Amino acid sequence: xxxxxxxxxxxxxxxxxxxxxxxxxxxxxxxxxxxxxxxxxxxxxxxxxxxxxxxxxxxxxxxxxxxxxxxxxxxxxxxxxxxxxxxxxxxxxxxxxxxxxxxxxxxxxxxxxxxxxxxxxxxxxxxxxxxxxxxxxxxxxxxxxxxxx
Ligand SMILES: [Zn+2]
Numbered sequence: 001x002x003x004x005x006x007x008x009x010x011x012x013x014x015x016x017x018x019x020x021x022x023x024x025x026x027x028x029x030x031x032x033x034x035x036x037x038x039x040x041x042x043x044x045x046x047x048x049x050x051x052x053x054x055x056x057x058x059x060x061x062x063x064x065x066x067x068x069x070x071x072x073x074x075x076x077x078x079x080x081x082x083x084x085x086x087x088x089x090x091x092x093x094x095x096x097x098x099x100x101x102x103x104x105x106x107x108x109x110x111x112x113x114x115x116x117x118x119x120x121x122x123x124x125x126x127x128x129x130x131x132x133x134x135x136x137x138x139x140x141x142x143x144x145x146x147x148x149x
Pocket of ligand 1: 008012031
């Protein structure tokens with residue numbers, strides 16, 4: 001049993017000061033928090049058992065939930081720094097592994113990493129977008145179109 005926490009406030013966490021210490025040094029909102037001392041897990045592992053030739057991999061849990069809801073089996077990775085070697089073996093039975101990285105610098109790093117570690121094929125996400133924002137704007141069809149195009 002493990003828990004992870006994600007900030008759901010409608011702000012840019014990296015730019016939101018939560019408090020300022022006595023010396024005036026700001027602390028910013030941490031988008032994700034993990035339990036102390038817990039190892040990282042793949043999220044949504046039940047999708048690994050789905051009858052599908054492909055699977056999506058996302059950075060973060062919420063995008064994995066969205067993909068899965070849209071009919072694309074998906075697992076979430078809690079950041080490249082928390083990647084574990086056996087994650088690649090969990091994905092090995094699928095013909096195609098798609099990486100759904102955010103359309104930003106960190107996302108490109110994630111895609112590059114997954115291409116190396118799991119031979120994942122990067123899905124092109126427009127700049128400044130992610131799976132969730134595409135879903136909010138265009139619904140499940142827009143999300144499915146990412147891999148059908
Ligand atoms: Zn936040």
